[in-house]
Amino acid sequence: MVVRWFRAEFASFVHLYHDGKDQYDGQMPEYQGRTELLEAGLTDGNVPLRILNVRRSDEGLYICFVQDDTFYEETVLELRVAGLGSAPLISVESHQDGGIRVVCRSAGWYPEPEVLWRDLSGRHLPSVSETKSQGDNGLFETETALIVKKHSNRNLSCCIRNTFLNQEKESAVYIADSFFLSVTPWMVALSVILVVLFGFICLTAYLFKMKGKY
Incomplete structure (x- = not known):
């Protein structure tokens, strides 16, 4: 045979x-x-x-x-070939638009995966940006960002799903109060006073300089 x-x-x-x-x-x-x-x-x-x-x-x-x-x-x-990539890596990047920019990254997926942000109740949260790229090995890398406000739900999870295998990998994070910039009324007042004082000093220095010339 x-x-x-x-x-x-x-x-x-x-x-x-x-x-x-x-x-x-x-x-x-x-x-x-x-x-x-x-x-x-x-x-x-x-x-x-x-x-x-x-x-x-x-x-x-x-x-x-x-x-x-x-x-x-x-x-x-x-x-049909399918692959599960790495577990999502969540990082706090910077302050943006009055909140915290949180980024989720993962690599090694095939075919192109689906990326979701969710809160504790499983509700989907909108991302502000999402990029997917295919490497030389044909596997996909993904990066997505979310802006977290101080008074919004700060228990988050990033879920990446292979829709062909119907399997997913998920990582969670909690954004603590210390990540948010705390601005109090006295800090605002102090900032205004410092700006006015700086302007007064500059004006005084300019007048003395002009007086010296004449």
């Missing part, structure tokens, strides 16, 4: 089983050392192929061709 797994071309095979053993001469270079035929089910007509160390480039159509004496048959299968 012959079992041949291939993609676009019959001659360039992903895996070949013939004469009761695996044949590797002529195997596609990108699959060398990464395939095996699970022989336990051969007598029952099962010819499953296992691909190790799956890559994004493995995604696509595969043809399984089986021949035994004069009988032969083939079928087409589609392999």
Whole structure:
């Protein structure tokens, strides 16, 4: 019996089983050392192929061709590749628009993931920016930012979901009071006094300079 797994071309095979053993001469270079035929089910007509160390480039159509004496048959299968990336990393970046800018980052996702900010009750929170980029390895990196106000819900979580696998990774953070700038009335008054005093000193220095010239 012959079992041949291939993609676009019959001659360039992903895996070949013939004469009761695996044949590797002529195997596609990108699959060398990464395939095996699970022989336990051969007598029952099962010819499953296992691909190790799956890559994004493995995604696509595969043809399984089986021949035994004069009988032969083939079928087409589609392999979908998906990957879970790193756990979200949340960081407090800066003060912005009267609040705190909080950023969530993660990498290593495929296909392109869905990113959500949520509060403790699971309610979605709107982000102010979101960027996704695809690296040379074909995996996606994501970065999204949220502005947290002092009197808003400060228990947050960043959730990144692989919609194909229906799996997600989530990280949570609490923004403490110490992160927010505290401005009291006396600080405002002091700031005004300092500005007026500075202006008065500059004016006085200018007048003395002009007096010296004349």
